[in-house]
Amino acid sequence: SQTIHQWPATLVQPVGSPLSLECTVEGTSNPNLYWYRQAAGRGLQLLFYSVGIGQISSEVPQNLSASRPQDRQFILSSKKLLLSDSGFYLCAWGKGGHTEAFFGQGTRLTVV
């Protein structure tokens, strides 16, 4: 069966520090991968998605970047965090073709 792993579960980082959140998927190959951000009490905003290794599409201009160095690995990064980067970050995978996306358990990031 397929599983998705995100870590860490929670993270507190100072303003101006770098960020690296990792997401890996097991049990499938060539998945579509997604990074979403969710502010407290609000909806999910699509940040990045990838349909293959090295292929990244950005949905919104921001202080973050994404990379996909391996087929089942998706990384969200920042060189210098801002207070506004705080939120709940969710990784998801899907197979496209009118099938659902499956979400990880999320990382709660607090920038202080």
Added chain:
Amino acid sequence: GESVGLHLPTLSVQEGDNSIINCAYSNSASDYFIWYKQESGKGPQFIIDIRSNMDKRQGQRVTVLLNKTVKHLSLQIAATQPGDSAVYFCAENFATGNQFYFGTGTSLTVIP
């Protein structure tokens, strides 16, 4: 489009009653829709999906209705239980892409 900037609407129902959660989507090209349930501090979980060539689909205690004329989606939960308390999101998928865009979400509270 995404309404991620809006606060979540809320719905309170008595245990055993039926719940109806509504969602308006924005893109007439969307042809696949999903309802997700998100419990506090967790990633969204798939509930039910529907393709645009259907107007109704039923699952276990849940029914999704799609009205393409007015771009409206609804989730009906029969005999609502305390375990149904969560935030519910609809997501739309465009015919030409792999992205999933989420609605604002609705917070459902079941009163015992």
